[in-house]
Amino acid sequence: MAITDKIYVKNHQQLASQLETSFPKSAFSGATLDILFQGEGLAKLDEATQDRVLDFAEDFLDCDCQANPHCGCAERKFIRYLLELREQGMGPDAIVDVMGEEYMLYAYPGDVLSFLDNSIRTLEAAEMLADVDDHPEKADELRSVRENLAR
Numbered sequence: 001m002a003i004t005d006k007i008y009v010k011n012h013q014q015l016a017s018q019l020e021t022s023f024p025k026s027a028f029s030g031a032t033l034d035i036l037f038q039g040e041g042l043a044k045l046d047e048a049t050q051d052r053v054l055d056f057a058e059d060f061l062d063c064d065c066q067a068n069p070h071c072g073c074a075e076r077k078f079i080r081y082l083l084e085l086r087e088q089g090m091g092p093d094a095i096v097d098v099m100g101e102e103y104m105l106y107a108y109p110g111d112v113l114s115f116l117d118n119s120i121r122t123l124e125a126a127e128m129l130a131d132v133d134d135h136p137e138k139a140d141e142l143r144s145v146r147e148n149l150a151r
């Protein structure tokens with residue numbers, strides 16, 4: 001399962017009752033994107049929640065794809081967001097805190113940790129391939145990205 005399948009909406013019950021409808025707890029599930037983040041229900045949410053929902057929509061759902069919000073851009077952007085937080089030196093607990101403050105989302109720190117470990121392993125594998133294929137510049141680039149994540 002991708003990390004984006006393990007990102008959840010905080011205060012899910014409360015939001016569902018404000019919207020007077022149910023939606024999945026998982027933030028990137030298709031129905032959540034439709035109902036919570038692109039729905040007509042925004043006005044029914046309290047102000048603090050509205051701000052975060054709008055921030056999420058602006059930051060992750062702003063592409064022009066025809067299939068928006070089901071095109072996969074949101075997931076890709078969110079993964080980039082997690083990696084950027086890591087590059088700023090944050091550990092899994094801090095990353096979970098920040099996504100909570102910024103977007104009212106949460107994840108289990110253990111899931112974030114395995115996502116980061118997997119990303120580093122993926123980069124290592126790509127680095128080795130680049131070396132084998134004789135693309136030393138590409139390998140160097142991947143190495144520096146990896147070292148930023150691993151430090």
Ligand SMILES: [Zn+2]
Nearest residue numbers: 063065071073
């Ligand atoms: Zn898109």
